[in-house]
Amino acid sequence: MIRFKSVNKYYGDFHVLKDINLVINKGEVVVVIGPSGSGKSTMLRCINRLETISDGELTVNGVKVNDKNTNINELRRNIGMVFQHFNLYPHKTVLENITLAPTMVLKQSKEEAEKIAMYYLEKVGIPDKANSYPSQLSGGQQQRVAIARGLAMKPEIMLFDEPTSALDPEMIGEVLDVMKALAKEGMTMVVVTHEMGFAKEVADRIIFMDQGRILEEGKPADFYANPKEERARVFLSRILNH
Amino acid sequence: MDFAGALSADHLKFLADGFWVTLSIAFISILLSFIIGILLGTLRYAQIPVVSRVVAIYVETIRNMPLLLIIFFTFFALPEVGIKLTVTQAAITALTVFESAMLAEIVRGGLNSIDKGQIEAARSSGLTYIQTLWHIVMPQALRRMVPPIVSQFISLLKDTSLCVIIALPEFMHNAQIIYAQNVNYIIPIFILVAFMYFIVNYALSLVARRLESRQA
Numbered sequence: 222m223i224r225f226k227s228v229n230k231y232y233g234d235f236h237v238l239k240d241i242n243l244v245i246n247k248g249e250v251v252v253v254i255g256p257s258g259s260g261k262s263t264m265l266r267c268i269n270r271l272e273t274i275s276d277g278e279l280t281v282n283g284v285k286v287n288d289k290n291t292n293i294n295e296l297r298r299n300i301g302m303v304f305q306h307f308n309l310y311p312h313k314t315v316l317e318n319i320t321l322a323p324t325m326v327l328k329q330s331k332e333e334a335e336k337i338a339m340y341y342l343e344k345v346g347i348p349d350k351a352n353s354y355p356s357q358l359s360g361g362q363q364q365r366v367a368i369a370r371g372l373a374m375k376p377e378i379m380l381f382d383e384p385t386s387a388l389d390p391e392m393i394g395e396v397l398d399v400m401k402a403l404a405k406e407g408m409t410m411v412v413v414t415h416e417m418g419f420a421k422e423v424a425d426r427i428i429f430m431d432q433g434r435i436l437e438e439g440k441p442a443d444f445y446a447n448p449k450e451e452r453a454r455v456f457l458s459r460i461l462n463h
Numbered sequence: 464m465d466f467a468g469a470l471s472a473d474h475l476k477f478l479a480d481g482f483w484v485t486l487s488i489a490f491i492s493i494l495l496s497f498i499i500g501i502l503l504g505t506l507r508y509a510q511i512p513v514v515s516r517v518v519a520i521y522v523e524t525i526r527n528m529p530l531l532l533i534i535f536f537t538f539f540a541l542p543e544v545g546i547k548l549t550v551t552q553a554a555i556t557a558l559t560v561f562e563s564a565m566l567a568e569i570v571r572g573g574l575n576s577i578d579k580g581q582i583e584a585a586r587s588s589g590l591t592y593i594q595t596l597w598h599i600v601m602p603q604a605l606r607r608m609v610p611p612i613v614s615q616f617i618s619l620l621k622d623t624s625l626c627v628i629i630a631l632p633e634f635m636h637n638a639q640i641i642y643a644q645n646v647n648y649i650i651p652i653f654i655l656v657a658f659m660y661f662i663v664n665y666a667l668s669l670v671a672r673r674l675e676s677r678q679a
């Protein structure tokens with residue numbers, strides 16, 4: 222479904238992604254971990270072309286993401302994204318946040334889009350906040366709205382970039398629960414997160430990145446119990462000991 | 464000093480006419496400038512290869528000219544190339560050219576102040592650049608632009624007095640005609656003129672401050 226073939230990316234002289242080869246299949250949940258600055262976000266953002274690659278090939282459902290002839294907006298409607306800082310639209314209500322893309326991009330009627338929005342708000346557990354503004358919600362609620370906003374486009378793939386790292390500890394659980402439910406329903410997910418509980422429970426695969434490279438891949442149970450790479454071991458001991 | 468003579472009913476009427484001209488010329492100019500400023504500011508913000516560069520050069524050039532030069536230019540230089548403007552037209556043209564460059568920067572600043580994360584969220588959901596600009600960036604940016612635009616309008620009200628140089632019958636111009644008649648009118652008229660500018664501009668700045676604090 223998502224395929225990186227010898228992908229490299231540079232920011233000027235800085236080699237941020239180094240020879241990335243990765244295949245993610247339909248329905249797979251892949252968790253990406255690694256030290257800060259290792260290129261996790263960059264790799265994720267290449268998938269929906271928020272960043273462009275410098276060379277190699279990147280395809281989603283067989284479509285070349287960086288090809289001139291690819292209709293990027295069409296590709297993007299099939300890939301939802303959830304950001305660390307939620308990125309809700311502060312001047313729009315929760316309902317308007319969710320219905321904007323479905324009405325604009327999928328040309329749904331307002332009624333239809335609102336019905337679908339309410340369905341997903343139920344699903345993330347905050348239907349009563351439909352008419353609130355983002356600033357009136359807690360961080361955890363905002364992130365759940367952001368997830369509902371992504372889901373309302375009915376994408377096949379959901380990307381998450383550290384969705385819980387800006388949250389107060391007591392709100393992390395409510396967001397992870399929504400994500401776990403999604404994973405169990407068979408959504409294809411690429412998740413940058415250091416939440417080991419989440420990874421162990423629902424991830425099919427862990428990818429460890431360091432300095433722009435994928436250093437190690439494995440099943441969560443194996444990886445956490447017995448990382449092969451020295452750097453992965455050092456990294457894990459660091460996140461476990463604080 | 465002759466307060467009674469300086470501020471006679473006829474004189475006050477004449478000054479009021481001038482003040483009205485100042486207000487209306489400033490208002491028309493800021494309105495036109497706003498429309499052009501939105502266009503220029505957005506083009507510069509959007510980083511369209513050649514276009515944004517050209518707009519940037521235009522805006523920076525105008526912003527670094529004295530307004531007086533632009534007024535002279537529209538009134539004295541344009542006729543040399545066959546464009547003859549009345550005093551009023553020349554004044555509005557000059558003020559609009561100058562102010563639109565100022566407003567273009569306010570517009571660009573407003574657009575730039577909208578967090579890039581929201582733009583990424585909108586684009587990643589499949590909205591086009593234009594849709595994102597229209598539904599996400601513009602509405603929020605416009606709200607933030609209001610206080611600086613009111614401040615700019617205050618400067619414009621004061622700057623309109625520069626049009627005295629091409630004999631636009633605005634406030635300063637009419638004031639000048641009155642105090643030129645009698646040296647004893649000078650101080651009373653200056654006091655009145657200062658007072659009028661102060662009242663109107665101070666009221667506007669209170670409005671700007673109110674709008675600003677409501678947003679914070």
Ligand SMILES: Nc1ncnc2c1ncn2[C@@H]1O[C@H](COP(=O)(O)OP(=O)(O)O)[C@@H](O)[C@H]1O
Nearest residue numbers: 232235237255256257258259260261262263264
């Ligand atoms: N727009 C950019 N220009 C230059 N360097 C960047 C840019 N974005 C990210 N980087 C650099 O690329 C590296 C990888 O960043 P990122 O993908 O955000 O890492 P991670 O998500 O793993 O923390 C970092 O060293 C970062 O400083």
Ligand SMILES: [Mg+2]
Nearest residue numbers: 261262263383
């Ligand atoms: Mg990151």
